Amino acid sequence: MKEFQHRNVLVKGVSIGGIESSYILPHFKVAFDFGRCPDDLIDVPTIFLTHGHLDHSAGIAYYFSQRSLKNLPEGKVYVPAAIKKPIRKILKLWHKIEQFEYKIQVEGINHHQKVEIRKNVFIKALPAFHRIPAQGYVLLEKKRKLKKEYIALSGRKIEKLKKQGEDIFEEREIPLFCYSGDTDIRFLENNKEAQQAKVLLLECTYIDDKRPPERAHKWGHIHLYDILDRLDLFQNEKIVLIHFSKRYKANYINKILSEKLPAKYSSRFISWPQL
Numbered sequence: 338m339k340e341f342q343h344r345n346v347l348v349k350g351v352s353i354g355g356i357e358s359s360y361i362l363p364h365f366k367v368a369f370d371f372g373r374c375p376d377d378l379i380d381v382p383t384i385f386l387t388h389g390h391l392d393h394s395a396g397i398a399y400y401f402s403q404r405s406l407k408n409l410p411e412g413k414v415y416v417p418a419a420i421k422k423p424i425r426k427i428l429k430l431w432h433k434i435e436q437f438e439y440k441i442q443v444e445g446i447n448h449h450q451k452v453e454i455r456k457n458v459f460i461k462a463l464p465a466f467h468r469i470p471a472q473g474y475v476l477l478e479k480k481r482k483l484k485k486e487y488i489a490l491s492g493r494k495i496e497k498l499k500k501q502g503e504d505i506f507e508e509r510e511i512p513l514f515c516y517s518g519d520t521d522i523r524f525l526e527n528n529k530e531a532q533q534a535k536v537l538l539l540e541c542t543y544i545d546d547k548r549p550p551e552r553a554h555k556w557g558h559i560h561l562y563d564i565l566d567r568l569d570l571f572q573n574e575k576i577v578l579i580h581f582s583k584r585y586k587a588n589y590i591n592k593i594l595s596e597k598l599p600a601k602y603s604s605r606f607i608s609w610p611q612l
Contacts (some may be wrong), residue, residue, distance in 0.1 A: 338350055338351055338361070338375055338377055339351070339352075339609065339612040340612065341536075341577055341607070341609075341612050343535065343536050343574060343575045344535060344574075345364065345513075346362070346364075346513055346514050346535060346536045347362065347363055347364055348360055348361070348362060348514075348536070348538070348577070349361045349363060349377060350609075351372055351375055352579040352580055352581075352609040353392075353580075353581075353583055354392075354540075354542050354580040354581050354582045354583055355392050355582065355583060356392055356583055357372035357373050357392055358370045358372050358392055358393050358518075358579070358580060359371055359372035359373075359374075359375055359378055359393075359396070360516060360538065361377060361378060361381055362476065362514065365454060365455070365458065365476065366381060366382055366383065366454070366455075367381065367383045367384070367385070367454055367460065367476075368381040368383070368384045368385070369384070369385050369386075369387065369474055369516045369518075370384075370385075370386060370387055370393040370394070370518070371384065371386065371393065371394055371395065371396035371397050371400055372392065372393065372395070372396055373395050373396045373399075374395075374396025374397075374399040374400050374403070375396075378396065378400060379400060379403045379404060379407065379409075380409070381412070382409075382410065382412055382413065383412070383413050383414075383415075383454060384400070384412060384413075384414050384415070385414075385415045385416075385446075385452075385460055385462075385474050386414060386415065386416040386417070386424075387417075387465065387471055387472060387473060387474070387516070387517075387518025387519065388417060388420075388465070388467055388469055388470060388471035388472070388518055388519060389416075389417075389420050389423070389424070389469060389470070390469065390519065393518070393519070394424075397414065397424065397427075397428070398427065398428055398431040400412060400414075401428065401439050401440070401441050402431070402435065402437075402439050404439070404440075405437070405439035405440060411439075411440035411441060411442050412441075412442065413442040413444065414441075414442065414443050414444070415443075415444050415445075415446045415452060415460075415462075416443060416444070416445060416446070417445070417446065417447075417462075417470045417471065417472055418445030418446060418447045419445075419470040420445075420470055421443060421444070421445035424443055425441070425443050428441050428443070446462050446472075447462065448462050448463065448464045448472055449461065449462065449463070449464075450462050451477070457478060457479040457480070458476065458477070458478050458479070459476070459477045459479070459510070460474050460475070460476055460477075461474065461475050461477055461530065462474055463475055463515070463524070463528045463530060463531060464524070464527060464528065465517060465518050465519065465520035465524050466520050466521045466523045466524060466557060467518070467519045467520050467521070467557035468556065468557040471518055471519060471520060471557075472518065473515065473516055473517040473518045473520060473524055473528070473531065474515070474516050474518075475512050475514070475515040475516075475528075475530040475531065475534055476512070476513050476514040476515070476534075477510040477511065477512055477513070477530070478510070478511045478513055479508055479509070479510050479511075480508070480509055480511055481507075481508055481509075511535075512530040512533050512534040512535070513534060513535050513536065514534055514535065514536045514537075514538075515528075515530055515531045515534035515536070515537045515538065516538045517531065517537075517538065517539050517540050517559075518540070519540055519557060519558065519580065520540060520557065520558075520559065521553070521554055521557055521558060521559060521563075522559050522563040522564070522567065524539075524559075525539065525564075525567060525570055525571075526567070526570065532570050532571065532572050532573070533572050533573070534573055535573065535574045535575070536573065536574065536575050536577065537571075537573045537575070537576045537577070538577045538579050539559065539564070539576055539577070539578055539579065540558060540559050540578075540579055540580035541559050541560075541561055541564060541578040541579065541580065541581060541608075542556075542558035542559060542560070542580055542581065542582050543558065543559075543560045543561065543582060544560070544561040544581065544585060544590060544593050544594075545561075545593060548560070548582070550562050550563060558580075561578075561593065561594075561597060564578075565597060565598070568599070568602055571602075571605070573605065574605065575605055575607065576605055576606050576607070577607050577608070577609060578594075578606065578607070578608045578609065579608075579609045580609075581608070581609070581610065587608075587610035587611070590608050590610050591608060591610065591611055594606065594608055
């Protein structure tokens with residue numbers, strides 16, 4: 338697995354469009370998608386599935402089976418609500434095939450629903466736009482911050498207001514990390530958290546004229562040209578482009594990105610093959 342780190346967000350993962358996608362946030366003990374279930378994934382207790390295509394979901398039965406084999410507590414898996422029943426049915430069939438019933442926890446989650454993974458840290462499902470039910474996810478950290486109207490005050494004045502019982506703080510949800518899963522560009526357009534997350538993992542399946550944007554949109558994917566047309570939406574500190582079609586070699590991806598991305602954006606964008 339490759340690794341990427343920005344500030345306190347460490348991502349370990351594998352990303353090959355149409356083959357395998359899985360990403361782990363070790364510091365938060367959470368992961369997104371199964372791919373073919375890389376070894377490191379088995380020890381992660383909580384996993385969020387973006388959609389049911391096999392390059393993202395194939396390893397789910399293996400994940401539960403291996404956790405049982407290692408005598409680990411049953412993992413908890415959140416999936417789009419529309420596919421909860423089929424996923425559970427598939428897992429029950431694997432029980433019959435293996436003649437062994439391993440413990441499973443599969444919960445359906447709807448768009449905009451939140452799951453607390455530890456105190457003041459949440460995962461929220463965001464609407465994605467793919468050929469089948471799909472969603473991305475954002476990791477939010479709840480923090481107590483000064484209200485905007487008090488930010489310019491000195492420390493002494495702030496202390497005085499606190500002693501007077503003034504309500505000078507508000508709770509804010511800071512988007513630290515966002516993962517799009519498979520989607521078209523509406524994921525970025527429609528989700529403010531995706532635009533604002535410190536680190537954004539954004540699919541970019543096609544990158545040249547041989548596979549034009551129209552083809553990407555037909556299959557529910559993002560083309561590099563979609564991104565270039567919307568650079569003003571990206572407020573992120575780092576954008577990691579993922580899920581490139583396997584037809585592209587790493588050198589070619591990096592060449593196209595260096596040619597197409599304006600210089601003022603190049604330091605914020607990185608491709609998964611560059612890691």
